Amino acid sequence: MKKLIIVTMVLAAMQSGTLAMAAQGNKDISADEYSLNMDGFICDWLVCGPFPNPGKWPDLANWDTDFLKTDGGEAKIRPTSEMSYRSKLPALSGKELTVTWRPVRVLPDYRDGFPAIDIGALFSKTTGKQLDNIIGYAFCYIESPADTDAKLKVGSDDGFKAWINGQLVGFERVARGAAIDQNVMPIKLKKGLNTLLLKIEENIGAYSFMARVTDMKDQPLTTVKVRLPVSAKQDEMLFVLHGHGVHESDNPFEPTKNMTKKYINPNAVRPNLPDYSGASYEAMVPDTLDLADMAGLLINAMTEPTDPDKDYENYFWVIFGSNPPYMTHQFSDQIQYHIMANLPLMRMISGNTQGIEKERAFLAWTLKNIDKDGLFYNDPESKPWISSMDQSFAFSDAAPAGGCFASIMQSVNVLHMLTSYGQYTKDQRWLEVARRCVDSLIRLAVDKGDIAYYHKWNYLPGEAYSEGPMPSNFHTRWHDFFVPLAMMQYYDVTGYQPAGDMAQKLLKCQSRTWLFPGDEGLPDKNMCYTGYPVVASVMPMEGALRLDNPGMLKVAQQNFEKYVPYIDKFTGYMPEAIHADTSVQHGCESCYLAWPIMNAAVLSASGAGDNWDNVDRWVRNQFAEAQLKHTDWVGRMNANKPAKPIPPHSTSEDVLARNVGSFSGHMWVNDWFTNRHGGMAIQHCCTARAAAALYNVWDNIIQHEDGKLRVNLLLNRASAVADIDSHIPYTGQVDIKVKQPVELSIR
Incomplete structure (x- = not known):
């Protein structure tokens, strides 16, 4: 995909002078001023929207439409409380939406750690749901004590335009997630008030932006202030915290630790847990890759990053790029049910019973929240982070x-x-x-x-x-x-x-x-999330095996072969998204590593194709290295970062130790952590998917049926019929200790 980027140096159009002079005729300029946060981010804005932007990316209709032309236009806008616009989108009432400029601030206690503005959540307050294909504006005054050369740095989801004092200083038309400093524009600030207007385009999914001002050496510009035109006629201030909703109070988070727990079915029965006793024995084995060891380590990541005050609910997000590292609740905590579905399998492989009391407690809580109709019911009062459930996915x-x-x-x-x-x-x-x-x-x-x-x-x-x-x-x-x-x-x-x-x-x-890169049906014809083609193989594979429809195996293998070219054949590295513009790079999410490995192993074991060489390479390289085994590097990475507050519903207690065994949420081919996405290191969906892949590979290292034993992968494996001791990669030696009479074959 071609990206259109313009960055220009401009002179401020506004003449220097006092605040009173600059605000002639505008009674909405308040006497209040706001500082940038410690990293130079603007945390106080006027926001206006949403406006419609119909069509399909990149041919959305209103990228160049000036929705503010009735009040001077994008170059000359000076917002006041009287300004309003007919959006042509539906309001909650069902009538056509009228939008105004709303003052928005990042919650005061979190300004230094969370500068992103969740503009999608803000607009959901008036539309009732998050919309795709829309446009919004954000405005503020920047007051400088002197003429100053500076840099404006913007991160946006998706595209943006930026005006300083009415001059377009930069824009980028792109589909992406917001990250820090994605675009850097040199600017000149004049003494006095300077206007900053951002126009943010939304394609699909999340919708947010962040902007900061630094000096020419990339240090926060501490001499400038932010001012907002606010009057008594305007709606009350809204407060935001990215990932934690929109609030009308600057202190919205009440302690929930001791709240009375409510259960829709408090007398639910407790069925039995699996029998984890099994049989084991000691033996000397090569110190090489062993999936049983990885499974044992996974159990730490499946049971320890949980909240004892919330029935051992999982903390879905884990942030390493922060001082201190922390983990936080989020509506995607529900991935824990996928973790729990695979937990007994990891125990069976490894014999590890760590956290079994937490397993029992979480299962008991789950059953108490299932009503007679079999549906699981959430209680937003005791777990307020679930109030945004499903909305984030639009x-x-x-x-x-x-x-x-x-x-x-x-x-x-x-x-x-x-x-x-x-x-x-x-x-x-x-x-x-x-x-x-x-x-x-x-x-x-x-x-x-x-x-x-x-x-x-x-x-x-x-x-x-x-x-x-x-x-x-x-x-x-x-x-x-x-x-x-x-x-x-x-x-x-x-x-x-x-x-x-x-x-x-x-x-x-x-x-x-079931779409592939280049397919016209994709929401962005220049980009494909790699989950789409993977699903195109996983779904018919599951249908063939579970619905007794063997004809679907051929479809599954054909679709598998269509997406394999997007995976590095030696390591298994596959980026989260494929762009037509190869300069746009995404890290590898372990979900998108685990699914192809599971897909390849099961298709091979089912006889649909011979994908074992792919499984062998991918497991030994990217998959094995994606599991977190050491955490000392996190402290060194954050050593010079100032301490920042952690968000509500979060904990920084023993975060590193509790997440050992997890799988990387965003990695490069040679780095476990990309340090993008706001410092997020782990999403525990990756833990769940990795466990499922690990089991399917371990289970199919050998296949034993009707007196025939086939060894598919030369990895360490213990079983009742044979043990495999693999010295690979140190020597080309593999010892197979057969315990029963079998007809042995080795791939």
């Missing part, structure tokens, strides 16, 4: 305000865990609860005969089915694929035909998002 409906609610997505994740524990324990009580969930998911699906889908994601207790159109939002439909996966699993374990039938219908509908 789903079709926001979480209901007030009281408990059930999310289809979270209930599907719970279904996956319930079915897994029922399979591992043979305790029918797990599967009975799961059956109620399956029946409710079938009842709430929009069934069109040969296909089915969900048009609504969140439900209040007792809320009935409603008809609705198929969501057009691409990310909504992409996240749909978890639903047929869970349905297929339940059918495979129980033989419950309604689950299999619904899985087929959902699978057929879902196939519309």
Whole structure:
């Protein structure tokens, strides 16, 4: 993808003078002034929008449309409380939206650590949900005590334009996530007031920006102040904290540690845990790559980054690029159900029982929040971070305000865990609860005969089915694929035909998002998230094996071969997104490493293709190195950083030790941590996916059936039929100790 970038030096159009002189005729200029934060970021803005930007990227209609022309236009705008604009987008009332300039501030206690402005969350306050294909503006005055050469540094999701004193100083038309200092523009500030206007374009998904001012040596410019035109006529100030919503108070976070816990089903039964006793013995083995060791280390990452005050709920985000490092709750904590579904498998491989009391406590809490209809209900009062659930992915409906609610997505994740524990324990009580969930998911699906889908994601207790159109939002439909996966699993374990039938219908509908780089159906024809083509192979593979449809294996292998060219064949490195413009680089998220490895191993073991060389290389290289084993480097990386406050619903207690065994959230081919994305090191979806991949590889190192033993991978492996001792890569020696009479073959 070609990026259009313009950076120019401009002279300030505004003449120097006092504040009173510069504000002639504008009674909205307040006497208040705000400082930049310690890194030079502007944390105080006037924000206006959203405005429509229809079309498909990059051909969105209003990139060059001046929505402010009735008040002087983008170059001359001086916002006041009286200014308003007809947006032509729908408001919560259903009428056409009228937008004004709203003052917005980063919460005072978090200004030094969290300068990003979640403009999508701000606009959701008036539209009721986060929208795609929109435009918004942000404005402030920068007061300088003298003529000053400086740099304006902007990060944006997605494209931006920037004006200083009415002159366009830079822009970039791009689809990306916001990061610090993505664009740097030299500017000249004149003594007195200088205007700064940003125009931010949103394509799909998240929507945020950040901007700071530094001197020419890239040090924070501490001599300037920010001023906002605010009057009594204007709406009250809004306060934001990126990832933690929009608030009307500057101290919105009340302690939740001792809040009374509410359960929708407090007397839920407790089914059995799997039998973790097993059999073990001691033996001398080569000190080479051993997936059992990796599984044992994973158990630390699956049980320790949890909150004892919140029923051992997972902390989804882990931030290493901060002093101190911390981990924080977020609506994606629900990935813990995928972690729990794989936890017994890691225990079986490694014999590690670490954190078993936390496993019991979390399972008990989960069951207490499943109602008679089998759906899992959230309580936003005790866990306020879930109030933004699903909205971040731009789903079709926001979480209901007030009281408990059930999310289809979270209930599907719970279904996956319930079915897994029922399979591992043979305790029918797990599967009975799961059956109620399956029946409710079938009842709430929009069934069109040969296909089915969900048009609504969140439900209040007792809320009935409603008809609705198929969501057009691409990310909504992409996240749909978890639903047929869970349905297929339940059918495979129980033989419950309604689950299999619904899985087929959902699978057929879902196939519309099986897209590859270059496909015209992509939301951005110049970029493809690598999860899309991976799903195009995983889904038919699961359908073939779980729905007894072997013909789909051929489709799965063909689609696997279509995306393999985007993976480095030696290491397994695959970036999170593929750009037509190769200068735009994304790091590798372990999810997008684990899925292809699992995909390749299962297809090979099923006879659909011979992908074992790929599995061998990818596991030994990028996958093995993606697991966090040492953390001393984190302290050295942060040694010179000033201490900053951590956000609400977070902890900095033993963060490094508790996350050993996790898999990298964003890595380069030679670096475990990209240090982009606000210092985020781990998203625990990567922990869950890595565990699933690890098990599928370990399970298929050998295949034993009808007296025949086939060794597929020359990795260490203990089993009842044979032990493999691999000295690779130090010597080309592999010892296979056969314990039973078999017909042995080695790939």
